[in-house]
Amino acid sequence: MQHLRLFGSVVLCLGLAVGLSACGGSAAPALGKVKGKVTMDGAPLADANVTFMPENIRASSGTTDGEGNYELIYIRDEMGAAVGPHKVVISKLVDEKETIPPNYSDETELTADVKSGANEINFDLKEN
Amino acid sequence: MRNRNRKQGFTLIELLVVIAIIAILIALLLPAVQQAREAARRSTCKNNMKQISLALHNYHEIHGVFPPGAIATTATSSAYNVWGEAGNTTGVGLHGTSWMLQILPLVDQANIYNQWNFNTNVIGNRSAAENDIPVFYCPTRRSKVRKVDEKITIGENPGTSTPASNRFTKGGTDYGVCIGGGNGWADGDLIHLTHRTDALIGTFGGGSGAFLGVFYVNSDTAIRDIDDGTSNTIMSGEQQKLHGSGAPKTSQDSWAAGGVGNMFDTGISGGTAGGFNNNFYQSAGSDHTGGAHFGFADGSVHFLSENMSSRVYLELGTADGRETTKFVP
Numbered sequence: 462m463q464h465l466r467l468f469g470s471v472v473l474c475l476g477l478a479v480g481l482s483a484c485g486g487s488a489a490p491a492l493g494k495v496k497g498k499v500t501m502d503g504a505p506l507a508d509a510n511v512t513f514m515p516e517n518i519r520a521s522s523g524t525t526d527g528e529g530n531y532e533l534i535y536i537r538d539e540m541g542a543a544v545g546p547h548k549v550v551i552s553k554l555v556d557e558k559e560t561i562p563p564n565y566s567d568e569t570e571l572t573a574d575v576k577s578g579a580n581e582i583n584f585d586l587k588e589n
Numbered sequence: 590m591r592n593r594n595r596k597q598g599f600t601l602i603e604l605l606v607v608i609a610i611i612a613i614l615i616a617l618l619l620p621a622v623q624q625a626r627e628a629a630r631r632s633t634c635k636n637n638m639k640q641i642s643l644a645l646h647n648y649h650e651i652h653g654v655f656p657p658g659a660i661a662t663t664a665t666s667s668a669y670n671v672w673g674e675a676g677n678t679t680g681v682g683l684h685g686t687s688w689m690l691q692i693l694p695l696v697d698q699a700n701i702y703n704q705w706n707f708n709t710n711v712i713g714n715r716s717a718a719e720n721d722i723p724v725f726y727c728p729t730r731r732s733k734v735r736k737v738d739e740k741i742t743i744g745e746n747p748g749t750s751t752p753a754s755n756r757f758t759k760g761g762t763d764y765g766v767c768i769g770g771g772n773g774w775a776d777g778d779l780i781h782l783t784h785r786t787d788a789l790i791g792t793f794g795g796g797s798g799a800f801l802g803v804f805y806v807n808s809d810t811a812i813r814d815i816d817d818g819t820s821n822t823i824m825s826g827e828q829q830k831l832h833g834s835g836a837p838k839t840s841q842d843s844w845a846a847g848g849v850g851n852m853f854d855t856g857i858s859g860g861t862a863g864g865f866n867n868n869f870y871q872s873a874g875s876d877h878t879g880g881a882h883f884g885f886a887d888g889s890v891h892f893l894s895e896n897m898s899s900r901v902y903l904e905l906g907t908a909d910g911r912e913t914t915k916f917v918p
Contacts, residue, residue: 489896512861519864520899522857536866536895550861566861 492541505529644695656691658804659847675846680713718845743843769802829874855906862899
């Protein structure tokens with residue numbers, strides 16, 4: 462009888478611990494991981510900011526490394542972008558002036574479709 | 590007769606059960622207490638923002654315009670120009686002051702305001718500027734993010750990439766005003782919101798996509814200039830403070846010095862929509878869970894979700910963007 466009581470209290474403790482830790486969580490949408498490579502006329506584009514802008518949801522962005530590779534961050538250490546169609550802006554400011562042609566930056570024509578799971582989306586830009 | 594063999598007190602099992610029950614109760618209570626403390630900090634923060642919004646509106650009542658976002662005597666094309674002027678040890682004839690200095694008498698800080706010598710800059714007024722003003726601090730941020738070892742970033746002769754020397758130990762802020770949707774740092778000599786045309790924007794001020802907000806350097810915006818509507822325009826908000834080496838990984842910190850320490854934009858890198866709480870040094874953001882407070886030009890304060898549309902957020906930052914923003918607080 463006493464063992465049963467002890468067992469019962471242990472189960473209750475575990476149950477509460479699981480129940481409490483299940484609380485919380487954010488209202489983030491479904492995300493798909495996105496990475497890829499940005500090239501300008503075939504050459505890797507370094508230090509450019511890649512932003513994926515969906516409708517009605519937070520945008521994701523990432524910065525390219527020396528080899529032109531980027532990986533999108535949704536927020537803080539949460540990687541990825543919202544699943545669905547995106548407008549893509551690639552921007553690189555030098556002394557606060559845009560150096561990417563406007564059809565990729567200010568008036569972008571680039572689009573991308575993010576699916577759940579891992580995505581690899583590459584961009585090859587052409588200097589006008 | 591007492592039975593000597595009869596057990597007295599509690600058995601081990603009973604004791605364990607009691608301890609277990611107490612442990613469960615504490616486990617239940619502790620997160621609730623922490624949440625209540627955080628909720629209290631968040632409402633203090635919201636109240637601070639409301640006080641700042643009211644002070645800005647009172648300033649508008651007195652002077653007919655909102656205070657300038659920052660005052661600079663030098664041409665400002667970079668986020669750090671005003672900052673550099675504020676900390677320049679030459680001092681005399683320079684300003685580099687912020688909008689927060691202008692509203693001090695309206696947030697019960699007239700004593701500091703009266704000490705201020707307007708013939709010199711922030712470093713020349715160090716004794717007045719190096720003071721902690723509670724209404725400029727978010728308790729959530731300062732209770733966990735900002736530790737004692739994190740110095741305020743204003744000091745003597747800061748440069749674009751070099752940190753200031755002999756830095757302040759007090760006088761930071763967690764709140765800022767909105768310079769618009771782009772990261773342009775306009776000097777305000779040539780232009781006024783109502784006279785603005787899109788053709789001028791490109792040649793004026795800093796970065797591309799510099800869509801002006803209610804505040805900018807040497808601004809003189811009045812409510813009539815906010816064509817997007819005061820309830821659709823962000824006036825103030827919480828500053829995201831990033832620590833690291835050099836922009837875009839470091840945010841500046843000072844209430845007295847104008848510029849990047851207490852002004853933010855609602856875009857990232859050249860006017861791209863990127864939301865807040867991002868990794869851009871010049872952005873808004875907070876340490877509250879899930880979003881940040883923003884003061885709108887109508888004087889209201891809303892808690893916006895960090896998952897909201899980045900495009901809508903970008904458009905809320907402009908005072909005269911001519912966009913049809915579908916914003917429901």
